[in-house]
Amino acid sequence: MRLKDIEIFAVSPPPPGWGGRYWLIVRLTADNGITGLGEVYASAVGPRAMEAVIEDVFARHMEGESPENIELMFRRVYSSGFTQRPDPTVMGAFSGLEMACWDILGKARERPVWALLGGRMNDRVRAYTYLYPAPGQDADRFWIDPDMAAEAAADRVAEGWTAVKFDPAGPYTIRGGHMPAKSDIALSAGFCAAIRDAVGDRADLLFGTHGQFIPGGAIRLAKAIEPYDPLWFEEPVPPDDFPALAAVARATSIPVACGERLTTKAEFAQALAHGVRIVQPALGRAGGIWEGRKIATLAEAAGAQIAPHLYAGPVEWAANLHLAVSCPNILMVEAIETQFHDTLVTGRPRVEGGFAQAPEAPGLGIELDEAVAAAHPVTTDRLHLEMQEAPCDWKNGNAFTGGAAD
Known part of the structure; x- marks a missing residue:
């Protein structure tokens, strides 16, 4: 069995676009006709440029190779261009292609992907949700109103969720x-106080910051929210500053989490060595499913847990869940439960009562609905997520609008 063909589907989720401005889904076909799906997470170039990167990585390092040879193909890509270092764009392209290889392998063996990763450790996996405004709510106000966030958190807990994430701490700035x-x-x-009051001990609070602060600023913020006992303090400093992570981790009782902007075990090993206790790989960027399994093992050896990140589409969600089923140190997985996530693929595992069951179908267990994908093409060359150039507004306050596409 050899990898033969590649197709790329650039899909734009409808407004408000939870999961990003676009999703890049790949489908590989082996020479025996078996197909596999994968998803490339956000990149630093536009979607058309990224499609060219994906095609180049496939043609240069994977076409004609057995989908079984994951490690060999990873080393080719990791070393490409005489680099042998993490490259988020090239590794992002490989990550989606690698997922598709696992989907092919699972289908060929008529087993779910988790069965090829060490088997079923968990019959079900705890999931968490970001707090989003409901249809018809004042979306601008939602991001700066603790009472609205608390109401949303209470609604999610009533549905069965046991953890909610929010990030009111300021601008997403370059x-x-x-x-x-x-x-x-x-x-x-104020957000932490209102949400804690609304949910009590029925749910964990997950506090995000998107890597915005210097260590001193992050520590000041941590001290202010510690009384509300968040489960984690996510990416308190820029993702490339590991000594700063260590300084924050030493200064707060809140477990420090990070990983959505890191790639490969090399960077996650540094994060763990500098005090991170919860790693959050985005499998469409971090190197794929096998690299995610290695990251989970590194975390396990360090006494840390894994909570795969999701700000993407339903293919990465499926990959995250298969990885989570196999890991003894899984904490939870991020979920985005929109109608579009549900209709773009068939067989998508759903969250019910705050948990997702281990998938049973072969491979990733999903298939792309091409008609839905074709009806939602990408028509912009803007990036999946974008950061503002304006600095922090110390006078009028700041707001982060949850990654909604505008």
């Missing part, structure tokens, strides 16, 4: 780490 405005610290504490 300017790197900064000192948070005092108003942002107060707003963050």
